Amino acid sequence: MHTLGTLDELPPDYRQALRERNLVPLWPSLRALLPPQRPAQRTRPTHWAYRDIRPLLLCAGELTPIDKAERRVLVLANPGHGLEAMQASAAIYLGMQLLLPGEWAPSHRHTPNAVRMVVEGTGAWTTVEGERCPMARGDLILTPTGLWHEHGHDGTDPVVWLDVLDLPLVYHLEASYHENGTRQTPRPQHGERQHVRAGVRPQPLFEPPEGLAARYPLLRYPWAEVRAALRALADELPAQAAAQVTYVNPVTGADAENILGFHALMLRPGQTLALPARSPALVLHQIEGGTEVHVEAPPGAAFATMTHALDEADTCAIPGYTPLVLVNRSATEASYLFLADESPLHRKLGLYEVRPDPAQPMLGQLAAGLP
Numbered sequence: 432m433h434t435l436g437t438l439d440e441l442p443p444d445y446r447q448a449l450r451e452r453n454l455v456p457l458w459p460s461l462r463a464l465l466p467p468q469r470p471a472q473r474t475r476p477t478h479w480a481y482r483d484i485r486p487l488l489l490c491a492g493e494l495t496p497i498d499k500a501e502r503r504v505l506v507l508a509n510p511g512h513g514l515e516a517m518q519a520s521a522a523i524y525l526g527m528q529l530l531l532p533g534e535w536a537p538s539h540r541h542t543p544n545a546v547r548m549v550v551e552g553t554g555a556w557t558t559v560e561g562e563r564c565p566m567a568r569g570d571l572i573l574t575p576t577g578l579w580h581e582h583g584h585d586g587t588d589p590v591v592w593l594d595v596l597d598l599p600l601v602y603h604l605e606a607s608y609h610e611n612g613t614r615q616t617p618r619p620q621h622g623e624r625q626h627v628r629a630g631v632r633p634q635p636l637f638e639p640p641e642g643l644a645a646r647y648p649l650l651r652y653p654w655a656e657v658r659a660a661l662r663a664l665a666d667e668l669p670a671q672a673a674a675q676v677t678y679v680n681p682v683t684g685a686d687a688e689n690i691l692g693f694h695a696l697m698l699r700p701g702q703t704l705a706l707p708a709r710s711p712a713l714v715l716h717q718i719e720g721g722t723e724v725h726v727e728a729p730p731g732a733a734f735a736t737m738t739h740a741l742d743e744a745d746t747c748a749i750p751g752y753t754p755l756v757l758v759n760r761s762a763t764e765a766s767y768l769f770l771a772d773e774s775p776l777h778r779k780l781g782l783y784e785v786r787p788d789p790a791q792p793m794l795g796q797l798a799a800g801l802p
Contacts, residue, residue, distance in 0.1 A: 435461055469731050474520045474712050474750040475511035476726045476734055481527075481550070481744035488529045488591060497534045504528045504594060509748055511733075516599075519748040520712035522773045523691065524598035529591055530555050530584045538581035541609035543601040544688045547572040548593040548716055548769050549654075550744050554586015559650045563617040566590060569654025569718045571678060571769070575647050575688055579612050593716055593746065595771045597690040626681040648682045654718065658767065661697040665765075673704055692774040698722060698759035698766040706755040710784040711773035713749045717741040720766030724749070725756040741768075752786065 438446065438459040449455065457464075463471065488505055497503060507525035508514045519525040528547075530536060532554065547557060548571055555566045559580045564572045574580040584590055601607045626632060626649050657676060665674035678693040679686060686692050692711075698704060698720070708729060715724060724739040724747055732753070739747045740760070749755060751773070759766040777783040 435459065469729065469752055472733065472750045472752070473511040474509055474748065476737055476739070476747065476749055476753070477507075477509050477511075477519070478724075478739040478741070478747040479507045479525075479745065480742070481746075482742070484527050485591070485744075488527055489589065492529050492531050492589065497531070497536060501539075502528060502536055503530070507746060507748075511750075518599040519714060520599070520750070520773065522597055522600040522776060523712060523714055523748070523771060524594070524596040525714065525746060525748070526594040526596075527591060528582075528594050529589060530582055531589055532584050532587050534584050535614075536582040538579050538612035538615055539609050540577055540579045540612065542576050542606050543596045543598040544576045544690055545574045545594060545596045546688065546691075546693060546771075547574070548595065548718075550591040550593055552586065552588050552590030554588070555582065555584040555590035557582050558615045558617050561615050561618045562650055564651035566592065567654065569658065569767075569769075571652040571654075571657075571693060573647060573650050573687060578647070579615060581612075581615055595691065595693075595714065597688075597776075600690060600776070632682055645682055646680075647687075648680065649687075652678055652687075657695050658719075661695060661767065662765075665697055665699060670699065671702075674699075686775045688775070689779075690773075690776045692772050694770040694772070696757075696768045696770055698757060698768070700759060700764055701762045702759045702766075704757045706757065708752050708754040708786040709772075709774070710751045710782055711777045712751045713755075714746065714771040715741065715749070716746045716769040716771075717743050718767045718769055719743060720764055721760040722766045722768060723758040723760055725758070727754040727756070729753060752784075754786075 435458045438456065441456065484505060491503055491505065495503060504526040506517045507519055507527065508517050509519050512518050517524065527550070547566070549566045549568050551568060553567055557564045557566060557572050557574065557580060559574055560578050566572065598607060660676050661674050664676065668674060674697040676695050677686070720743070722741045724741060726737050726739070726749060728734055728736040729752060741747060774783060
């Protein structure tokens, strides 16, 4: 590869003339913008242990009342991006949110898409466009772009959930803003009642659904149903295969939201599963059980090979183009993981890529089934 010219090689008066006209020569920065073989990445493998987060989150509940916080959240910030950037990857924001008994997080809407993965507690709810969604551990609740939503708590113990948003991307596009609203009047959970069985959907007189019913027909994905689907799937698959499901729009079959993808994965007792290097960054959140996440540093990566031991409610972020090996630490119990990634965005942009390792034939097999 030939060496490109540097900025210092250009005459000072020429550089000054460029600056005065808001011009920049490309060739000195070309390799930084288009590096060979592998993109430059700021995202680093990062593990956030819930046992460390929980006491600090509860302390925040004592220090800051809800009317002073609006949303009482501790952001899971990836050190590779700098803590002030408050992002887990290039396109993913993560935050642990606390709601105490009797509190109400006021209604608002915003341009970034969001989901809530419930971590602990009962008695809380999220209302989305009037549809009240109760919150139980492992439930996934959508609050897509532009939809009014609020959170309330009628129970007796703290409730915590993991927020996952595409905020970094929307903010970078200079399209991030919010609007305050008024308290919503709840209505029954039409979405869950209408989409209770796989393979069938409401079809009034053969007319396609319109508006919100078509864009987001299901706002709450109960963990009890997702867990049952994973177990049924595992019973039908070979022992070495991955039991994984993707959260989708039950009317269109498309991803549940536009930018980020959401999935659930089950590891059988003692199972080891190799995941290929894919272009999108990945977040793993432990719902039940425990998992060792072996992060393999590819050639040229800015981080070393490492292992994260996930306990229940732990979360970790993995850069794109990074192969992983997941190991269920229990020989008797299954491990259940919630996954969020940037795959819908990468597919829409034509950037989605899988790099199977020829030395591990299993990777190529799994790549076809991974979203």
